[in-house]
Amino acid sequence: MTEKTTTEKTTTERPDAGTTARPRRAGGAHLPGGAAGSPTDPEGVDAPTSDPAGVAPATPDQDEPETFDRPYVERLREESAGYRVKARRADVLAARLVTALAAGTGKLADARDLPYGEHLLDDDGVPAFDRIADAIDELIRERPHLASRRPTGSVEQGVRADEQGVSLLGLLRGA
Numbered sequence: 001m002t003e004k005t006t007t008e009k010t011t012t013e014r015p016d017a018g019t020t021a022r023p024r025r026a027g028g029a030h031l032p033g034g035a036a037g038s039p040t041d042p043e044g045v046d047a048p049t050s051d052p053a054g055v056a057p058a059t060p061d062q063d064e065p066e067t068f069d070r071p072y073v074e075r076l077r078e079e080s081a082g083y084r085v086k087a088r089r090a091d092v093l094a095a096r097l098v099t100a101l102a103a104g105t106g107k108l109a110d111a112r113d114l115p116y117g118e119h120l121l122d123d124d125g126v127p128a129f130d131r132i133a134d135a136i137d138e139l140i141r142e143r144p145h146l147a148s149r150r151p152t153g154s155v156e157q158g159v160r161a162d163e164q165g166v167s168l169l170g171l172l173r174g175a
Contacts, residue, residue, distance in 0.1 A: 090125075098127045106148055107136050113146045114139060 095116040103111035120135060122128040140147045 094121065094125070094127055098132060101127060101129055101132050102136060105133060105136055106150070106152075107133075107140060108146055109148050110146070113143075 098114065098116050098120050099111050102108060102114045108114060114132070114136060120127055120131050122131070
């Protein structure tokens with residue numbers, strides 16, 4: 001994507017490149033410092049410069065924005081995109097961990113009913129089990145139909161380990 005303009009622009013190189021700002025033509029060619037009509041010398045009169053190469057030093061009070069070269073900006077964009085992908089992946093994994101911890105309590109019929117939120121994470125961004133348990137208890141108070149329907153404890157059905165079997169003699173003695 002290239003744009004051609006008829007006006008002249010001044011670009012500033014990155015500070016770590018060790019160069020000073022130089023006026024540029026619309027096509028990108030450098031103008032000599034003090035060329036007629038350049039941003040450094042609008043009158044066309046050469047101003048004395050302290051730079052031996054003849055390029056006027058950039059002044060910090062210029063109103064033009066600072067620009068960077070294309071590879072540098074692309075590298076920054078790629079780096080930022082990588083960080084966004086990592087953050088999204090961390091959020092997905094934290095949500096999965098919250099769901100797994102909620103399922104481990106056995107209090108909910110479906111652990112996915114617990115909405116994921118920042119309130120379930122501790123200060124380091126890690127899911128906190130106590131906060132998850134409190135959130136589950138609060139959710140069950142508000143919506144009891146989300147509670148697990150699985151019976152727990154003894155329901156007096158099925159095989160018992162303490163039974164010895166039926167004895168005819170035992171039945172006669174008990175009567």
